[in-house]
Amino acid sequence: MIFGSVHDIVTDDLFLNLHGFHGRLRVLLKLEGLNPAGSVKLKTAVALVEDLESRGLLREGSRVIESTSGNLGVALAMVCAAKRYRLTVVSDPNANAQSLRLMQVLGAELVIVRERDANGGFLQTRIRLIEQRLAEDPELIWLDQYANPASVATHAARTAHSIRTSVGDPDYLFVGTGTAGTLMGCASYFRPPSRTRVVAVDSVGSVTFGGPAGPRHIPGLGSSREPRLFDAHQVHRTVAVPEEDAVRMCRRLAADYGLLVGGSTGTVLAGVERLAGELEDHSTIVVVSPDFGDRYLDTVYDDDWADLRLPDWRGEPARQAPAHT
Numbered sequence: 562m563i564f565g566s567v568h569d570i571v572t573d574d575l576f577l578n579l580h581g582f583h584g585r586l587r588v589l590l591k592l593e594g595l596n597p598a599g600s601v602k603l604k605t606a607v608a609l610v611e612d613l614e615s616r617g618l619l620r621e622g623s624r625v626i627e628s629t630s631g632n633l634g635v636a637l638a639m640v641c642a643a644k645r646y647r648l649t650v651v652s653d654p655n656a657n658a659q660s661l662r663l664m665q666v667l668g669a670e671l672v673i674v675r676e677r678d679a680n681g682g683f684l685q686t687r688i689r690l691i692e693q694r695l696a697e698d699p700e701l702i703w704l705d706q707y708a709n710p711a712s713v714a715t716h717a718a719r720t721a722h723s724i725r726t727s728v729g730d731p732d733y734l735f736v737g738t739g740t741a742g743t744l745m746g747c748a749s750y751f752r753p754p755s756r757t758r759v760v761a762v763d764s765v766g767s768v769t770f771g772g773p774a775g776p777r778h779i780p781g782l783g784s785s786r787e788p789r790l791f792d793a794h795q796v797h798r799t800v801a802v803p804e805e806d807a808v809r810m811c812r813r814l815a816a817d818y819g820l821l822v823g824g825s826t827g828t829v830l831a832g833v834e835r836l837a838g839e840l841e842d843h844s845t846i847v848v849v850s851p852d853f854g855d856r857y858l859d860t861v862y863d864d865d866w867a868d869l870r871l872p873d874w875r876g877e878p879a880r881q882a883p884a885h886t
């Protein structure tokens with residue numbers, strides 16, 4: 562297969578059957594990390610940039626800015642380099658060092674904010690910095706992954722559609738929630754009469770499902786303010802997973818399947834484990850796996866890192882499920 566641009570290389574039809582993950586359930590992991598940007602966010606990045614292009618807002622050399630915890634920044638840096646746009650990425654200390662380095666090598670300007678916002682996260686600090694830059698530079702354009710419906714549309718047209726064409730409509734589709742672009746794209750696609758029930762998964766400490774704000778250490782999921790794209794009415798249910806469970810699940814996948822998954826994949830699979838008792842026998846469950854674990858070797862897969870930040874990770878999953886319906 563010959564491609565014209567690096568960002569056209571999207572592998573949307575790869576699923577791993579996690580045999581034995583749960584005795585009564587068939588769990589298929591949709592692998593989104595096997596593209597040149599290494600994550601599901603390549604589709605989001607292309608959609609955000611093409612949306613601006615379609616509105617006539619970009620020309621060669623245009624300056625764009627975005628806030629990201631890592632993967633979108635890598636993907637945008639790739640797309641912007643290929644299309645000759647100048648990118649500034651605003652990120653925070655939770656982003657992994659390798660992703661930040663990748664963005665720089667791909668030519669992006671990098672700004673790291675270090676001050677936590679009122680909810681204990683960094684998102685609002687990042688947004689404030691973007692607003693400041695926009696006020697200073699009228700030609701700068703904000704891609705705004707938190708509000709741009711192009712991200713939802715692309716995940717309906719590509720991510721969700723590829724699930725239907727590759728494996729049919731599953732009984733359940735479990736999707737992690739960051740900006741909620743992937744989630745809402747899937748939820749809008751698998752509306753009734755589809756039998757697929759879409760379950761949204763997030764980390765404890767995120768405010769998206771209405772839980773209290775708290776510190777979070779795994780990038781990708783969660784938000785310290787409710788994402789504008791998120792609409793609880795369109796999902797079957799929500800489940801919040803402690804980060805300890807995510808770390809434990811990542812280690813389990815490595816040990817049992819030889820697969821190194823990213824922290825958000827561990828979180829979503831831990832969400833399946835949490836709800837498994839309520840799911841009908843022989844249900845088919847598709848789980849969206851946004852990226853692989855090689856970018857998390859120094860965090861999720863590092864014992865010292867986990868002991869320091871999530872000291873309970875070596876124990877059993879908490880019985881008291883902080884699940885919301």
Ligand SMILES: Cc1ncc(COP(=O)(O)O)c(C=O)c1O
Binds near residue numbers: 602632741742782825
């Ligand atoms: C690893 C990882 N998982 C999950 C997500 C969440 O995707 P979305 O922003 O579409 O909700 C992201 C987003 O950056 C991510 O990087």
